[in-house]
Amino acid sequence: MTTTSPEAVAGTIQDDPEALAAQIEQQMSDTIELLGRWRDSAGKKWGQVGLGSRPAIVVIDLARFWTQPEYAAYCPGAENTVAAVNDLLGHARSAGVPVVFTTQAYQSTARGLVSATGMARKFPGSGDLALGSRGTELDPALEVQEGEHLIVKTQSSAFAHTYLATVLHDAGVDTVILTGVVTSGCVRATAADSLANGFRTIVVPEAVADHLPGAHQWTLFDISTKIGDVVPLADVNDYLDRVGASTDS
Amino acid sequence: MTTTSPEAVAGTIQDDPEALAAQIEQQMSDTIELLGRWRDSAGKKWGQVGLGSRPAIVVIDLARFWTQPEYAAYCPGAENTVAAVNDLLGHARSAGVPVVFTTQAYQSTARGLVSATGMARKFPGSGDLALGSRGTELDPALEVQEGEHLIVKTQSSAFAHTYLATVLHDAGVDTVILTGVVTSGCVRATAADSLANGFRTIVVPEAVADHLPGAHQWTLFDISTKIGDVVPLADVNDYLDRVGASTDS
């Protein structure tokens, strides 16, 4: 017992969650590369929804519960996500493009009404998201301007049981640019509903994040096959600048 | 000019809005009585939805904008409505029946997102309902308890773009008891959506009010023909007491 067997060493190394996460990310990257080759060899292709003429920015759940390490749903690297969103928001505001933020918060009563409904069963941390509690506050580093909409949602999708679809349609919006957290959860659910509500749906990879290893990569790939387009931040910023220029003239 | 013609006197009397309102109410009352005779003579009848076993109380928009005389949408007699609702809430809480309050409030931005959407065009007073403004606060006389849900809605129906249907279904509710204001507006719209979402829908006449002469009477009659049952406060209180007794045992 004074010596350490190779199995035990391997076990120790592999059971370090950070090392495991890195290994998972690498494998997922390899898998997605293979999927590109599969797509080409099988003659598959997926449509592009393209960028419309009247975009809006939707920023999902960049609240403390997801952006700060002391909370259960913290997404590693969230500060970079917030920075990318702030960059994009600058271009959006210059272009006069509307912005909607969301946070998630629950009400519940002793007499059995729980606004989290099913989430309360599946999502152990949902107890920390009481309406008005600190975890539901937008991250202080996120640049929010006076008068921008904040929608308090209760489900993964920002469209579920909210007025988001109506307010966007009413403003003539045809393209929803999605940012925030988490990629495989609220962002994906919002993307699916954005498609279902008829919007061209764009996800900005630098501006979304996840806490489940592999989930960010897979979800972006999966969204690109069936829901919308994954467009890099720099390209979205250029697009917003063009929208602003055409609106000015 | 020293004498006043009978026509001018009549004109003056009839152009007094309170006198006109009283006349309208009387005519509407007569009309509804005739409709009862028409129904019987024409062999019509309307179904009764009946009272289920798991009720919830929904209190629509008993906020200052509708309950206090200084606001545009004040409903005359709102203090009696609030008192009737408080009476009913007492029975509901004793019975362990869940309660949901609503208010109406809007967000809007310079960049074109207006959460009132169509309401902003039709409803001149909607500018007084900014989120967080005084008019959107629940009437101080309304007895609200810690932990009871407050849903902020943007449309007439409390079900429109909110989680109300989901939270009620999740709690097993089968019967929605509607109270609040205004009978022909938000109450009727909520009643219609309550039916559409599969709930037995009950409106309590003493606990709803309107500001348009004749509209309260007509709407209650109309609801009874096609949406739900209009059940007096005393009967609803008795029902809630029975529900409480059966839950206790």
Add this chain to the structure above:
Amino acid sequence: MTTTSPEAVAGTIQDDPEALAAQIEQQMSDTIELLGRWRDSAGKKWGQVGLGSRPAIVVIDLARFWTQPEYAAYCPGAENTVAAVNDLLGHARSAGVPVVFTTQAYQSTARGLVSATGMARKFPGSGDLALGSRGTELDPALEVQEGEHLIVKTQSSAFAHTYLATVLHDAGVDTVILTGVVTSGCVRATAADSLANGFRTIVVPEAVADHLPGAHQWTLFDISTKIGDVVPLADVNDYLDRVGASTDS
């Protein structure tokens, strides 16, 4: 004359449903005239939603169950309603304006799923509206063209649990022109949801009908106070012609 008192004669006359209906309509007409005077004397006014630039026509439930005398929900004068709708549809098609028809039909199973949900309790005739049954067929006199949408709905509102809002928004529609039956039921419910979904909502009085005396008149008045504009057929036809002209150029 010695045996029949005037009261008994009057009673006999009034218990004729057609005579009663005529009396009710007259009283309702008088009441609405008084309401106009009340509005002016009380200094009230209601907003106009106005006509937008991209209309669509929605034709509610002009199916046999409502248009033919052998069915329970027959609306007297439905043939005139259908003729008015056909007139309007001609202008709409010339202008390239999209058209959506609805009918109402239910599925149900022995194992407890009833797509009518609450309607089945309130609406005695709903048993005649099985999916595929004759009562649910559009009236043969209604001019439907190949390729025009038919939405089968289960609730009063054509927006409830259907894709109507999404398909209209996707096509850039900003104005919903409502026709069909019945004014106080499915038309009013659809109008309310049309407002809630952000559309300018227009009801054409000649193109809607009801089977409840007084309900048609009251509902049009009521809609004009809180939901949308009531615009005569001739004016809507002129508007559609202008839309067509501007699209052509």
Add this chain to the structure above:
Amino acid sequence: MTTTSPEAVAGTIQDDPEALAAQIEQQMSDTIELLGRWRDSAGKKWGQVGLGSRPAIVVIDLARFWTQPEYAAYCPGAENTVAAVNDLLGHARSAGVPVVFTTQAYQSTARGLVSATGMARKFPGSGDLALGSRGTELDPALEVQEGEHLIVKTQSSAFAHTYLATVLHDAGVDTVILTGVVTSGCVRATAADSLANGFRTIVVPEAVADHLPGAHQWTLFDISTKIGDVVPLADVNDYLDRVGASTDS
């Protein structure tokens, strides 16, 4: 062997889509195993929604377009999926549990209304899903009984713009058992909305299928982390038998 390098051989093998698919599935299987170890080492756990007392079965899109090889969205092995669903349906019917089938179909007109809305842009095959066309018919091997609901949907989620939530709630259903195709598309979207509508959501792995390599495995894992429970067919059948026994007694 003198002329073909190992790399070229490998390249040839890997560019065979079936071989690539097998490799992808293997890598995904390995990745998910690593994720289990990551979960344990990182101290994460995910809640179980559990099985309720009133289930319903929802069978998503087992129509020719997905079950037969001549169509673009064919899922390899769909015949096994159909067989598993038939097995489960037998237990459901014996237990008196309601069943809902869906198919996907579109209407469109020359005047710009397209019920596919956003799907038409992203999903190249959607042109083959015209309402009434052969691809939208349920697979002939699927055992459908007289009187069971068929919902025609236009979006991925069976809840989107349909009456599914209302009809299930109206019947007192608390648990949705999901089957059909495709796992990462319509099944996942329906699962997310099932959670959002407050239902305990169960996916049966043998009874769902996908056409994108790796997507079935990943999606089941992902659902188990945030939406619902993945429960094997045999266990679901046992559960349905218990539900039936308790209903009988």
